[in-house]
Amino acid sequence: MENCFYPFINTDLAYSFDALEPYIDEKTMLLHHNKHLQAYINNLNSIISCNPQLKKLSLEQLIRNCSKYSQKLQTELRNNAGGVYNHRFFFDGMINSSEYNSDSALAHAINCSFGSFDGFKAEFTKASLSVFGSGYSWLVHNGNILKIKTTPNQNNPLECGFCPILCLDVWEHAYYLKYNNLRADYIHAWFNIINWGRAEQLFEKKVRC
Ligand code: MN3
DSSP states (O other), X not given: OOOOSSSOOOOOOSSOTTTTXXXXXXXXXXXXXXXXXXXXXXXXXXXXXXXXXXXXXXXXXXXXXXXXXXXXXXXXXXXHHHHHHHHHHHHHTBOSSOOOOTTSHHHHXXXXXXXXXXXXXXXXXXXXXXXXXXXXXXXXEETTEEEEEEEETTOOGGGGTOEEEEEEEOSGGGTHHHHTTOHHHHHHHHTTSBOHHHHHHHHTTSSOO
């Protein structure tokens, strides 16, 4: 992930705003990146400028270490460092030429943990539908064990010691313009644009989350 330290900037997407059509529409991507993510970036910069001891910490460290701080600062970091990390992770996790490699180490681990790719898809879909209100669903690993987790708001599984591989933003702003209240249709569509190459690299620890 680029730009891991303060001051945070809204780095460009790796693809154009309309690249994920028809699964995620251009207007949703524009608003999501340029307005929603920008707001978390602005908030995080302002929190850190008021707490200069945080300047030396990376985005990931801000999340992992947040329970060390006062209740107020913890909440601010969970919401805003989480908001920056989670959105970047979600956006980087999508691509317009998605290809699942059933011979990869990740695919073997998926088969081991969920029986098959379809078993994984069913469990991930169920978890994503189960998030009440706003949050995320995640494929994470802890060593070589894969798990599906959900988090409320902008919380992140790094705080509980899990490394993310995939995440899906199920806040309504991520899908409402195109899918209205039909979260299941959005989840189904997202499976067509998963950046499996990146997920494999994260699983094999060839890149850092
Ligand atoms: Mn979002």
